[in-house]
Amino acid sequence: MEIELMNFGFKYANTDKFALRALDLKIESGEFVLIVGRSGSGKSTFLRAINSLIPNFYGGEYLGKILVGGKNPACTPTRDMARVVGTVLQDPENQILMSTVEREIAFGLENAGLQEETITRRVEEALDLLDIADIRKRKIVSLSGGEKQKVAIAAAMARHPRILVLDEPTSQLDPKSAESILAIVRRLNEDLGLTVLLVEHRVKNTMHLADRILVFDNARVIGDGEPRLIAEQLDFDALGIGYPPVARVAKYQGLRHIPLTVKEAQKHLHVELDKLRITEKARKHGKTAIEAKNLKFSYNKRAVINNLSFKLYENEVFGIIGRNGSGKSTLAKLIAGIIKPVRGKIIYKVPKDEIGLVFQNPNLHIIGNSVLEDIAYTLRAKGKKDVESKSRKVMKYLGIEHLAARNPMDLSGGEKLLFAMATVLVFNPKILILDEPTRGLSWNMKKKLVALVRDYAEHGTVILISHDIELMARLADRVALMSQGKFALVGRRRDMLTSTLTFSTQLNKLAQRSGDAESKILIEEDLGVPI
Amino acid sequence: MTVNPAVLFAWVLLIVSLSLIMSSLFAVLILLIVASVPAVFADLKRYGTYMKFSMLSALLIFVFNIVLLGMGSLMFSLIMVLRLLAITSAFAVFSSATEFDDIVLIMDSLKIPQKSVFSIALSMRFFPVLVGDAEQIRESMVARGMSFEEKGVKNKLKARLPILSSMVNLSLDRAINIAESLELHGFPSKKRTRWTKIDYKVRDFVMLALFAVDLLALIIYLLTYQSFYELLAAAMPATILGGYHGN
Numbered sequence: 001m002e003i004e005l006m007n008f009g010f011k012y013a014n015t016d017k018f019a020l021r022a023l024d025l026k027i028e029s030g031e032f033v034l035i036v037g038r039s040g041s042g043k044s045t046f047l048r049a050i051n052s053l054i055p056n057f058y059g060g061e062y063l064g065k066i067l068v069g070g071k072n073p074a075c076t077p078t079r080d081m082a083r084v085v086g087t088v089l090q091d092p093e094n095q096i097l098m099s100t101v102e103r104e105i106a107f108g109l110e111n112a113g114l115q116e117e118t119i120t121r122r123v124e125e126a127l128d129l130l131d132i133a134d135i136r137k138r139k140i141v142s143l144s145g146g147e148k149q150k151v152a153i154a155a156a157m158a159r160h161p162r163i164l165v166l167d168e169p170t171s172q173l174d175p176k177s178a179e180s181i182l183a184i185v186r187r188l189n190e191d192l193g194l195t196v197l198l199v200e201h202r203v204k205n206t207m208h209l210a211d212r213i214l215v216f217d218n219a220r221v222i223g224d225g226e227p228r229l230i231a232e233q234l235d236f237d238a239l240g241i242g243y244p245p246v247a248r249v250a251k252y253q254g255l256r257h258i259p260l261t262v263k264e265a266q267k268h269l270h271v272e273l274d275k276l277r278i279t280e281k282a283r284k285h286g287k288t289a290i291e292a293k294n295l296k297f298s299y300n301k302r303a304v305i306n307n308l309s310f311k312l313y314e315n316e317v318f319g320i321i322g323r324n325g326s327g328k329s330t331l332a333k334l335i336a337g338i339i340k341p342v343r344g345k346i347i348y349k350v351p352k353d354e355i356g357l358v359f360q361n362p363n364l365h366i367i368g369n370s371v372l373e374d375i376a377y378t379l380r381a382k383g384k385k386d387v388e389s390k391s392r393k394v395m396k397y398l399g400i401e402h403l404a405a406r407n408p409m410d411l412s413g414g415e416k417l418l419f420a421m422a423t424v425l426v427f428n429p430k431i432l433i434l435d436e437p438t439r440g441l442s443w444n445m446k447k448k449l450v451a452l453v454r455d456y457a458e459h460g461t462v463i464l465i466s467h468d469i470e471l472m473a474r475l476a477d478r479v480a481l482m483s484q485g486k487f488a489l490v491g492r493r494r495d496m497l498t499s500t501l502t503f504s505t506q507l508n509k510l511a512q513r514s515g516d517a518e519s520k521i522l523i524e525e526d527l528g529v530p531i
Numbered sequence: 532m533t534v535n536p537a538v539l540f541a542w543v544l545l546i547v548s549l550s551l552i553m554s555s556l557f558a559v560l561i562l563l564i565v566a567s568v569p570a571v572f573a574d575l576k577r578y579g580t581y582m583k584f585s586m587l588s589a590l591l592i593f594v595f596n597i598v599l600l601g602m603g604s605l606m607f608s609l610i611m612v613l614r615l616l617a618i619t620s621a622f623a624v625f626s627s628a629t630e631f632d633d634i635v636l637i638m639d640s641l642k643i644p645q646k647s648v649f650s651i652a653l654s655m656r657f658f659p660v661l662v663g664d665a666e667q668i669r670e671s672m673v674a675r676g677m678s679f680e681e682k683g684v685k686n687k688l689k690a691r692l693p694i695l696s697s698m699v700n701l702s703l704d705r706a707i708n709i710a711e712s713l714e715l716h717g718f719p720s721k722k723r724t725r726w727t728k729i730d731y732k733v734r735d736f737v738m739l740a741l742f743a744v745d746l747l748a749l750i751i752y753l754l755t756y757q758s759f760y761e762l763l764a765a766a767m768p769a770t771i772l773g774g775y776h777g778n
Contacts (some may be wrong), residue, residue, distance in 0.1 A: 057714050087715045097649075097716060099631045099656050106726040108715075112720030120726070139630070141659050155716070308574035338670045352761030357674040364671040366700050367693045377693070382676040409700055421676060 001161060002069060002195050003027040003050060009063035010045055010054055019045040021219045021335040023064070027212075029162070032186070034206050034227065037216030038240035038442050039412035043199045046216070047165045049073065050197065051272060052081040058513040059390045069162050079111060088154030090168040090440075092148035096155075101143075102127070102136045104156045112159065126158040130184060144324070146177025154185060159236060163195040164188065171413075171440030174324050175467045182206060201442050204244040204470075207231070213238065213252070231258040237531070242443025245470065245506040245524055252529040278520040282492065283477050286314030287349065289431060289461045290335065294344035297330055297463070297485075305341070306485035312431070317453060317462045319476030319493065321469070321503060327485040328465045332357055332433045335463065350461075353382070356429030360436035362420035363409075369413075371395070372404040380425055394426040398452065414445030432456055433463040438471055447531060449499045450474050463481045473497050473505045473522040494520045533733040534572075536633035538642070539625050541742045547619035550750060552613045556606065559613040573627035581623035582616075589615050631655040636729050645719050653709060659697065660705075660745040668697045 008023040020042040021169065027033060035043050048054040055062050066073055069084040089095040098104040103127050109119045127133040130150045140148065149169055156164060166185065170178035185512050186209050189196045200206045207213065207227045214323035215223030215230060217239055223230040231251070236243050242253060242274040246265035247258045259265040290312045297305040304327045312318050333339045336357040337348065349353075359365065368374045375391040384390065395401040398418045403411065406418050417437060424432065434453070436448050446468075451460050453475050464475055472479055472493065480487040481503065498508050498520050507526070511519035524531055546566045553559050568576045589612045631652055638648040659711035669679060672693060679690050713719075 051715065053711060053714065057711060078714045079720060082715055082717050089708065089712065089715075091708055093660060094705050095712040095715075097653060097656065097709065097712060097718075098635075103632045103727065108717055110724050110726050111717035111720040113720065113724050115724060116726055123726075140656075262663070333670065336674050338673045349619070353676060355674075357671075359667070359671050359674075361667070363701055364667050364697070365675075367672075367697045378675040381672075409704055427676065 001025055001067070002029040002031070004067045005049075005064065006066070007064035008049065008066055010049060011061040012045075012058060013060045015060075015249075018061075018219050020049070024222060025214075025221065025224070027195065027197070029195055030189070032189045032196045032209060032211045033198070034203075034213045035197060035199045035216065036201075036203060036212035036213060036236075036241045038444060039414055041216040041299075042219045043168055043216050046168050046214075046412060047087070047410075051085040051087045052076055052078045052384055082108065082161070084161055085163045085165055086150045086153075086159060086161035086446065088149065088156055088164070088166040088169045090171055092152065092172055095152050096148055099139055099141075100136075101132065101138050101140070101151050104140065104151055105158050106158055108528075111484050119460050122158045122160075122492055126154040129157055130154040130186075143171045145178065146180055149173065149177070149181050150184065153181070155187075157188070159405050163197065165197045167199050167202065168440065169198075169501045170200065170205075175205075176323075179205060180204065185209075201440060203236070203242055203443075207247075208264070215241065226261065228258045232256060233259075237443065240442050240444030242446070246510060248524050248531070249507070249527055249529050252524075262308060262506060262513065266513055267345075277292075278494065278522075278526055280494065280520075283315070285316040285477065289313070289314050289316075289350050291347040291349070292335075292344065294349070295331075295334060295341045296344065297327075297334060297339065297341050298344035299330075305334065306487050307344070308486055309344075310480070310487060311488070312461055312463065314430075314461055315457055315459070317457045317464055317475050317477050319472040319479040320463065320465045320482055321467065321472060321479060322482030324520060326482040328482050329360070329435055331482070332435050332463065332465055336433060350430035354427070354430040355433070356424035356427065356431070357433040358417075358420050358424050358435065359439065360439060362413075362416035365420040365423045366408040367482070369407055370404065371400065371406050371408055371419055371422075374408055374419070375426050378423050378520075380424050384427065390421075391426055394422050398425070398462060399448070413440045414442060414448075414517070416442065417445065417449070425456075429460065431461045431463065433465070435465045436467070438466060438468045439465070446471065450531075468505055469497060469503060470505050470523065473508075494522065497522055534628055535636050535731065535738075536625075536629040537729050537731070538735050538738045538742075540634075540637050541739055543621045543625045545742045545745055547618050550617045552749060552753065553614075554610065554644060556610055556613070559610050559617060563613050563617040563697065566617045566624065569624045570620070570627065570639075573624050575627070577627040578623045581626060585616060585619035585623070590629065599686060603722060616669060624654075632727075636725070636727060639725060649713075649718065657705070657709075660701070664698055664701050665694055668694050668701075704755065 005023045005025040009018050009021040010398050011018045035046065037043050045054065048058060049066055050068055050073065056078045062074060068081070071081065071084060073081055096104050098107050101114055106119050106455055109122055127136055130153055132150050133156060135143065135147060136507055143151065146279060170181050173181065182205055185196055185198065188194045198206065210227050211226060213219050213223065213227040213230050215234060223234045231243060231247055237248070246262065246269055247260055250258050250269050255268065257268050276281045288311050293309050295305050296303065320331070322328055334341055336355050337352055353448040366374060367377055369391045372391055375394065376387045379387045392401060395404060400418050400422060401413065403415060403419070408416065411419055437449055455466065456462055464472065466472060476493045478490060478494050481489040481496065482488065497503055497505060499512060505522050506514065507524065508519065508522050511521045521527065546562065549562055550559065553562060579589050592615065593608050593612045596611065616725045634655065635648055673679065677690065
């Protein structure tokens, strides 16, 4: 037995509630275990108990007993547990301590007291294992988020652990990097027989990889077993976890076998997709809100926005997709007036100071010590009156009035997004720009975001920048594909997000394989499946 | 040719020592040149970034000196500013030509306690990240209607205060993550070994010996000829030290 928890419970110091309670579990060597659950359900606490950060780093009330690779984490220093359990944390930036790739991999080995020759051998094998030998001399600051996560995995693997625990390793990454990381984790599990414990919100990309799923809710494990069986037994949508779209359709149809991928759905999902026809009326948009003419912007003489012209309209949700570095976030800053174009101009048909930008890192919106204080700050900066009542009104609109006195740093990922939106929506912008709003969000928060954006578009313009194709398919009236600082293509969502191999939703990919390549099916709602 | 970071570090120490001791304009000017020329072989962009801030501080110090002490302090102010630039230039050359991990190696080899070494190394490793944070926070505040184009030093500082507050929040969060990661990397460790060591060649020992001789000569000069404060007093106008000349 690799891991065994016996009536384990833990309560963090200075808190009232147990983060985990009465946990009895056994995990066999070589299992790939996916851990899901809404924010605060106990997932990260579980991982910390395995790698012994609990109780060595996080103190509190510790009940029951755990055995990991024959060691008791409660009596073993974390540095000794690190030889059994390799850990990869959520934030790619903050977990890497050294300045260059190979020295980061060697750092933990030096601390373990290994000899020079052994360290050299381990560094070389870790570089090969993760296929990152070409970046061995690179500085960490110059790496992408995906590359940093590979370095973090390499550093963990260099210590030859038996177990690899990963706490939302892809939450800060774009989908392509995320897929690359998950493929590596899968390979390590299959090739080396490594036991993997993976906490993830992206169920669409992970459920099919796992041998077993643990569903956490309210400090307990309420589901444990083969992912397809547990997905059938429990209501993942009600639990805030969500399903891959094909699984949601199957669940709605009451199927016993829940498919998780397009391939599985081809065998088991019996929807006569080719007979379905989508008749959707295009939403009417209002007058022009913004017109950009021949915009150009450069960083260090490198053109990031290149001769870009477009129009945005009132009551429109305009989606922007594209690779990392294609200029999406720079365009958002140009529209918001944070940076100025080196050439061309933006003609604003709405007041220029009524454009709000919600950054992809909600922490950037935190200034003060309370949610209310921070939201009010925006109004004060703009010299508005009735600051408190307006702040409370927007909190009520977003459903976060109960968080008014909380320190924003203590909020969960989803709560932080709503807080960041509140700091912007409080001045009622005519144009709302959301930059990667769903990164690291659970299903229930995504659902809430969809409802909020739809409501906001009734009286304003929303610019939505995201890699999340399912979100785009739900919200965007028009979608632009950005590439090399330009809109390579712009069109209605059903034209842009269908019949492509990469920018399609899971259901559309299924539809493409069902004999009607022209199918315009995008989302579950198109098949009458509510979300 | 790669530079031995330990030799470079010794060179920085020598420049700093000489800068503090030299009191003539000519000597300090020569020192500034000596401290700047090696930048050609380093990462010029990084060197430029460090020096941009140093030049601004130097300019401010110069102007303040003239305003507060009058034109009589012109020579003194000029020497002070050149001295500051020589010191910062030497550090900028060091930072631009070496990696922060090299500093760990040097301090490790000097048997400085691990925790002190890594406190310094980590603060340097995350310095560019903090600079990035500050810029992003400024942008987020501009997006919320805050203006940073205020006139006057007081207003400029007041406008930037929230950035500091936000950075403290982010840094505290980051500090917890880093501490967690250090723990998971098995740090601190009594049995820590060193994978990378500084590779000393004959020319490195020659250079180190030369620097050591220079430093020793200076120390002997100071002990036998004049005290540092006497030199300082000699370099300052009488009005500043109230006529103190070491008597």
